[in-house]
Amino acid sequence: MGPLAGYKVIELAGIGPGPFCGMMLADMGAEVIRVDRPSNDSQRRIDVLTRGRKSIAVDLKSAEGKEVILRLCEGADVIFEGFRPGVTERLGLGPEDVWQRNPKLVYGRMTGWGQDGPMANAAGHDINYISLSGALHAIGNKGGKPVPPLNLVGDFGGGGMFLAYGIVCALLEAQKSGNGQVIDTSMVDGASVLMSMFFTMQAAGIWSAERANNMLDGGAHFYDTYETSDGKYISLGSIEPQFYALLMEKAELDPAVFGKQLERGRWPEMKEALAEVIRQKTRAEWCEIMEGTDVCFAPVLALTEVAEHPHNQARKTFIEMDGVLQPAPAPRFSRTEPEATHSSRLAGEDTRVVLAAAGYSDDEIDSLVEAGAVSLAAG
Secondary structure: OOOOOOOEEEEEOOOOHHHHHHHHHHHOOOEEEEEEOOOOOHHHHHOHHHOOOEEEEEOOOOHHHHHHHHHHHHOOOEEEEOOOOOHHHHHOOOHHHHHOOOOOOEEEEEEOOOOOOOOOOOOOOHHHHHHHHOOHHHOEOOOOOEOOOOOHHHHHHHHHHHHHHHHHHHHHHHHHHOOOOEEEEEHHHHHHHHOHHHHHHHHOOOOOOOOOOOOOOOOOOOEEEEEOOOOOEEEEEOOOHHHHHHHHHHHOOOHHHHOOOOOHHHHHHHHHHHHHHHOOOOHHHHHHHHOOOOOOEEEOOOOOOHHHOHHHHHHOOEEEEOOEEEEOOOOOOOOOOOOOOOOOOOOOOOHHHHHHHOOOOHHHHHHHHHHOOEEOOOO
C-alpha cells in the first residue's frame, strides 16, 4: 500500500502531463478513476502513462454524464483536468460546481500557459512552453540551434510532476482548513522553476547565453558525452577537482594538456583531445575502468539496454507488465511501498464497478448505458 492509499482521485482524461500525474498518484497508492471518452483503442493496454487506475467512459456533454461526475466528486478527494481554460466551467464541472457537492475537493488544472495571461487560450506543446522559460534556448550545440530535450522539461517535469506535487500540497492544506482549492499548473511556470539554478549562475556572472559554452551544457570537456571505438557513448561529469584528478588518472590523460581544468579558453582544445582518448576503447572497456568510481561516469544506454544494467537490476528500477517494459514507481518509501498494480484499462472497462461503488443500482447503470451517458469497454 503506497503512501497515498485511501485517497480517491478523479482524472478527466487528457494527454501527456495529465496522465503522467495520474500515473504518479496511482503508483503511490491513490485510487484514481480515469474518466475517458468511449474508445475501441486496442493499443491502450501498452500505454504506460495510464497504468494503475480504473476507467469509466462518460459523455461529459450530457446532463446525465455530468451528474455522474458530480456524484463521483462527492466521495473523492481530488479532481484534475487538462483542458483549455474555461472548458470545465462550460461543461458544468468547474470548481464552483464541484464544491457545491464537496467543498473539501482539491481541483487540479494542467495547462501549458496557465489559466490567465495573453496566451492562455492558445494551443501549444512542450517545445513552445519551454521556449518561454529559457530552458530551450540553453540547450544545443555550439553555434547551432536550440535542441528540444524530448518533451521531458515541459510536459513531464514542469507539468505533470508539478501538478502531482501541487495536488499533494493542497491535500495537506485541506486537512487543516477543510476547504479545497484550485491548483493552476502551468508548464511555463514549472519549466521556469526547473531553471532556478541557472538564474543563480547568470546572476553570479558565470553563465553565458551562448549554447555549449558553459560547464553544464556541454561546453566543458569534463562534462559531456563521448563516442567510444564501437560507436557507443559514455558520459563524464568530473566537475570537482578530486573527481577530475581521478579522471586524469583513469584515462591516463597528459597533465601538460589537461592539467588546467578550468581554463575555459582551452576547453574546445581539451575536448577534442579527450574525444580522441575515449575513441581508443570500447564502451565496455571504459566501463571496466571507470564505472563505480568517483570519476562521475556512466555508459549512455538506449531504452533497449536500461533493464540489463546491473545497477538498475539490483534496484529493480524497471518492471515488466503484460510484456511492456516500463519504469517502476518512484520514489521509494521504507514502510508504504508504492506499486504499479496493473496495466492500462480499456476505456470504460470499470464503468460498472465504479458506478456501483458510488451507489448506482444495476438498473440505473443500465439506463445510463442505454442513454449513452456512460459506456462500457468494447467486448
